Amino acid sequence: MKAYVVEKLEDKKFQSGVKEIDKPQISKNEVLIKTTYSSLNFKDALSSIGNPGVTRVFPHVTGIDVAGTIVESNSNDFEVGEKVLVTGYDLGMNTDGGHSEFVKVPASWLVKIPEGISDKEIMTYGTAGLTAALSVNELLNNGITSGEVLVTGATGGVGSIAVSILSKLGFNVTAISGKEDKIPFLKELGAKEVILRADFDVENKRPMGSEKYDGVIDTVGGNILAEALKVVKYDGVATCCGLTSSHELPTNVFPFILRGIRLIGIDSVEAKLEKKIAAWEKIAGDFKIDSLDNLTNEISLDEVKAAYTALLAGKAVGRYLVKF
Structure with missing residues (x-):
């Protein structure tokens, strides 16, 4: 599968880009998601240059957000075919993240995508x-x-x-x-x-x-x-x-x-799952905004590197949405 991978060449020297890597294998209480959309955040950009405050495990796949459909499940709580999203926890930090065609995560990190909002819309929000x-x-x-x-x-x-x-x-x-x-x-x-x-x-x-x-x-x-x-x-x-x-x-x-x-x-990384679910329900309801297209720069995986450059230079505006 294709993924955006950061590699450590030597101390304080890193390189990153799109590579072909093996599809992950799930274990007990894990699921495999087929990615439809991910997004870019400043933390992702820091991870892409090997910032030790974000990522210490290399090689590493960036992406602290992901939305998609479950294609394999070893969890009693989630079934194949369900639409889900993950934000926060260790995703995209020291656990391979959402900038890949398939993502393996613990079932305890998952949120079912609420009714009334699409994968694309929910990843425009993202973390x-x-x-x-x-x-x-x-x-x-x-x-x-x-x-x-x-x-x-x-x-x-x-x-x-x-x-x-x-x-x-x-x-x-x-x-x-x-x-x-x-x-x-x-x-x-x-x-x-x-x-x-x-x-x-x-x-x-x-x-x-x-x-x-x-x-x-x-x-x-x-x-x-x-x-x-x-x-x-x-x-x-x-x-x-x-x-x-x-x-x-x-x-x-x-x-x-x-x-x-x-x-x-405000911490969205380790916030209790109940609090996250309540916020996502609000995003799909009272907080849902009509100007999403004005906020969004939709890019491909191959365009992630250029977007990281803009983020790190403080030149980014709105949200970057990565389509798979």
Whole structure:
């Protein structure tokens, strides 16, 4: 079968590309999926260059997302012919991932694709969409059901889907992006206002600013998240799920103790299966957006390498969907 394989040549030297490899053999409580669609995420791009924080086992097949049909099953819970998806856990990290024609996974990682959504649509969301949905759910579950929401890293996978979902739900969305030429794109997704990153990511020694946003969905971390926390309204909620700006958070306690705001971390990798299933049901229902085609760059397996280059250079926009 064909797969996108990363190989270690020597210490800190790697190569990657499409190769023919053996189809995997399943064991007890495993299934074999015939891939229909996968997607690309920043974590996949890091894996493709041998980032040790993501992958330590080589040779390795990238792809932390996969959707397809079960063709072999050694599980009592899943049957041949069922349409399923996998996101998170160890898939695409140190377990061979979704960028291959067939994927072997433990049955405990599987989610049945909900009614009302196709393989293609659900992989357009993928891990990024799941993360966005979990983030939006945290706002809703903590009382932020209307008003002003700030989304950082808004042209990325998580950010663009979050903008779209929030807009559909009736929020007034302000998007932050470093890509001035993508302002029309963000407006099409439903952003009411776009702030350029250079205008927001500034050194500001004030412990707090004026109250502006009921909620924040942050995908980048660092000083941008720190500045966002300063302008959250009383009893507001911020979620964080990424660190493309920085893993450090140069903040203070005043927004938390004077305005009672909450900062909630989002993890879609090891989240409980019940929580993932609930989020996917929302994605197939209330959160399902009409602008999927605007978010999607559909590519073949042979085009993955070029897409990784764009992701690593910070030039990617929206979601990359890999068709098999």
